[in-house]
Amino acid sequence: MGHAFGSLDELGEGYGFRKIRKRLGVTAFGVNATVYPPGYEGFYHYHDTQDELYFVHSGEARVTVEGEERILGAGGLFHVDSTTPRRVSNASETDDLIVLVVGGNGGYVERDGHMVDDEDIARRAAFGSSGSTA
Numbered sequence: 001m002g003h004a005f006g007s008l009d010e011l012g013e014g015y016g017f018r019k020i021r022k023r024l025g026v027t028a029f030g031v032n033a034t035v036y037p038p039g040y041e042g043f044y045h046y047h048d049t050q051d052e053l054y055f056v057h058s059g060e061a062r063v064t065v066e067g068e069e070r071i072l073g074a075g076g077l078f079h080v081d082s083t084t085p086r087r088v089s090n091a092s093e094t095d096d097l098i099v100l101v102v103g104g105n106g107g108y109v110e111r112d113g114h115m116v117d118d119e120d121i122a123r124r125a126a127f128g129s130s131g132s133t134a
Contacts, residue, residue, distance in 0.1 A: 004023075004024040004025050005024075006020070006023055006024050008033050008035075008057075008098065010023075011023055011033070014035070015035050015036060015037050015040070015096075016034070016035065017032050017033070017034055018032060018033040018034070018035065019032055020032055020033060020100075028104075029102055029103060029104035030050060030101075030102065030103035030104065031100070031101065031102045031103070032100075032101050033057070033098060033099065033100050033101070034088075034098070034099050034101060035096060035097070035098050036059070036088075036089070036090040036096065036097040036098075036099070037090065037096060038090055038092055038093050038094050038095060038096065039090055039092070039093045040089060040090045040097075041087070041089045041090075042087045042088045042089040042090075043087060044064075044085050044086065044087045045085065045086065045087075046082065046083050046084060046085045046086070047082040047083070047103070048082060048083070049082050049105045050082050050103040050104060050105050051079065051080065051081055051082050051103065051104060051105065052079070052080055052082075052086075052101055052102065052103045053077065053078070053079045053101070053102045053103075054072075054077065054078040054079075054080075054088060054099050054100070054101050055075075055076070055077055055099065055100040055101075055102075056072045056073060056074055056075060056076040056077075056097070056098075056099055057074065057098040057099065057100055058074050058095075058096070058097070058098045059073075059074070059090060059091075059092055059095050059096055059097030059098060060072070060073050060090070060091040060092045060095070060097065061076065061078075061088050061089070061090070061091060061097055061099055062088070062089040062090070062091035063078050063086065063087070063088055064086065064087040064088075064089070065078075065080060065084060065085070065086040065087075066084065066085075071091050082105070
């Protein structure tokens with residue numbers, strides 16, 4: 001299958017990991033969501049080879065890395081090299097935290113996108129330039 005759809009709610013209930021990669025058949029990179037209860041302190045961890053990108057979907061994350069602590073709200077992003085120890089915790093005492101985590105190894109593969117319809121070429125070139133959505 002060349003595509004798959006899903007939602008976090010379909011991947012489980014309660015707190016902990018939601019295994020997105022396996023459920024949606026992703027093979028090119030690792031991807032999970034983590035749901036933290038209010039006030040939950042995460043674990044210091046690192047990886048052998050897998051860099052990670054964290055995206056705060058909702059709530060407030062407290063990220064601790066290399067002596068620095070930062071609070072990230074919804075839409076916040078955090079990248080960390082594989083072997084750098086890090087901890088992600090829920091900074092809120094009242095709300096859940098949902099974080100999407102994408103991990104991978106191997107680097108950027110260059111821009112390889114192609115338009116299916118020729119009429120989209122100009123629209124794509126203009127998208128985001130000077131606030132245009134045409």
